[in-house]
Amino acid sequence: MTLGNARARFGCGIRHEVGAELASLGAGxxxxxxxxEQADMALEIAADxxxxxxxxxxxxxMHTPVAVTEEALAHTLSVGADSLVAIGGGSTIGLAKALxxxxxxxxxxxxxxxxxxxxxxxxxxxxxxxxxxxxNPKVLPEVIxxxxxxxxxxxxxxxxxxxxxxxxxxxxALYARDRTPESTEIALDGLKAFVAGxxxxxxxLSDLExxxxxxxxxxxxxxxxxxxGMALHHKLCHTLGGTFDLPHxxxxxxxxxxAIHFNAAAVPELLxxxxxxxxxxxxxxxxWDFGVAIGAPVALRDLGLEERQIGRAVELSMxxxxxxxxxxxxxxxxxxxxxxxxxxxxxx
Numbered sequence: 001m002t003l004g005n006a007r008a009r010f011g012c013g014i015r016h017e018v019g020a021e022l023a024s025l026g027a028g029x030x031x032x033x034x035x036x037e038q039a040d041m042a043l044e045i046a047a048d049x050x051x052x053x054x055x056x057x058x059x060x061x062m063h064t065p066v067a068v069t070e071e072a073l074a075h076t077l078s079v080g081a082d083s084l085v086a087i088g089g090g091s092t093i094g095l096a097k098a099l100x101x102x103x104x105x106x107x108x109x110x111x112x113x114x115x116x117x118x119x120x121x122x123x124x125x126x127x128x129x130x131x132x133x134x135x136n137p138k139v140l141p142e143v144i145x146x147x148x149x150x151x152x153x154x155x156x157x158x159x160x161x162x163x164x165x166x167x168x169x170x171x172x173a174l175y176a177r178d179r180t181p182e183s184t185e186i187a188l189d190g191l192k193a194f195v196a197g198x199x200x201x202x203x204x205l206s207d208l209e210x211x212x213x214x215x216x217x218x219x220x221x222x223x224x225x226x227x228x229g230m231a232l233h234h235k236l237c238h239t240l241g242g243t244f245d246l247p248h249x250x251x252x253x254x255x256x257x258x259a260i261h262f263n264a265a266a267v268p269e270l271l272x273x274x275x276x277x278x279x280x281x282x283x284x285x286x287x288w289d290f291g292v293a294i295g296a297p298v299a300l301r302d303l304g305l306e307e308r309q310i311g312r313a314v315e316l317s318m319x320x321x322x323x324x325x326x327x328x329x330x331x332x333x334x335x336x337x338x339x340x341x342x343x344x345x346x347x348x
Contacts, residue, residue, distance in 0.1 A: 006141055006142065007143050008144040009146065010212055010215060011212075012148055013149060014146070015110050015145055017145065018048060021108050025083060025108075027082045027106060028083075029080060030081060030082075030083045031105075032057070032085045032087070033084060033087070033088070033095055033099075034057075034086070034088050034092050035058065035060045035091050038092070038112065041087045041150070049085075054082075060094070061091055062090075063241055063248065064094035069098040073103070076099060077103075084099055084107045085107075086109045089113035090113065093141075097117075097139035100138055101134075110144075110145045110147060110150065112154065113158060114159070114165070114214060114215065114217070115166055115218070115249060116166040116221040120140065120222050121135050121136060121138075129242065130242060131238045133238065146215040148211040148215060151211050157295070159201060160294050160295055161297070163214060163217075163218075164253040166194065166217065168233055168237075169221040169225035170190040170221045171256065172234060174273065174274060175231070178228050186220050186223055187220070189220045191221075191274060191277055192277060194214055196213070198210075201214055231259075231263070231325065233255055233259035234322065235321060236255050236259060236317055236336075239317045247303060254298060255340055257285070258346045260283050261282070261284025261346035265326060271283040284346040288346055299340070299343030300340050301341050305341060310338060310341060311334070314337065318330060
């Protein structure tokens with residue numbers, strides 16, 4: 001499968017083909033990236049590569065802090081790396097993208113979650129407590145290796161939350177201002193893959209067939225994120241995550257039903273296919289019920305947001321707003337966030 005310059009491959013054990021992929025890119029000195037928690041995976045890749053591993057950097061962090069990127073950049077340049085290999089979730093893939101944006105080095109990414117950011121030319125970075133995003137072809141990885149064996153050990157909570165994170169890309173693509181029939185088809189393919197496969201994964205985390213099916217859903221959801229603009233849901237998640245340092249995927253899981261319910265009031269016909277897939281009458285409550293059934297978090301207060309911070313979140317979310325199909329007002333945002341903070345259903 002390809003998207004622009006990105007080539008996606010799926011299969012058990014495919015992570016061991018990094019060396020062949022480096023050769024196909026004409027590269028031979030790779031910087032291996034991971035978070036501290038996934039350092040063992042990075043070291044396994046480095047061992048596979050032998051002398052083709054120029055170095056290992058295992059300090060990738062959530063929300064891609066610029067300070068961490070600068071440290072990784074200095075290390076990458078000091079060892080003369082000519083390519084980047086990222087193994088991990090959005091934090092590690094974000095770091096690889098940030099380095100590629102600054103150096104134009106080719107990337108091979110090996111996702112270990114379902115967020116789908118690896119399939120996009122979008123980079124989110126945090127500096128001084130503010131998260132900003134950019135879109136540039138330089139940050140789109142050249143090769144994506146989806147290995148179901150790597151997500152088998154993904155805990156149930158992260159499996160659920162990163163899946164809902166991916167589904168959020170597809171949900172907002174359904175009403176994006178620049179949507180096309182093709183983007184809508186890709187979005188629905190991604191949603192179908194998760195709706196069909198995620199309950200099986202949650203029932204048996206070791207189900208490799210279901211894991212691969214949901215990885216294909218992640219690819220579709222990430223692909224559509226790179227093709228159309230996002231709206232209120234993503235603005236809220238970037239604000240909450242970047243400013244208050246809340247866990248990225250968890251925030252997506254909590255906010256998604258509320259943002260979809262908010263926008264369904266303006267574009268019910270565009271979100272109707274999503275409701276039908278989920279077997280509900282309305283898309284917001286339907287994705288809420290789906291999340292609850294698979295164990296998703298429902299309250300921002302459980303993620304660490306304090307009630308007094310809701311006002312600041314509203315203020316920041318109103319700054320440089322994303323286009324949205326429904327007019328966004330401070331009062332509407334406050335109501336949405338208070339519901340999400342309390343853990344109420346979106347139609348409460």
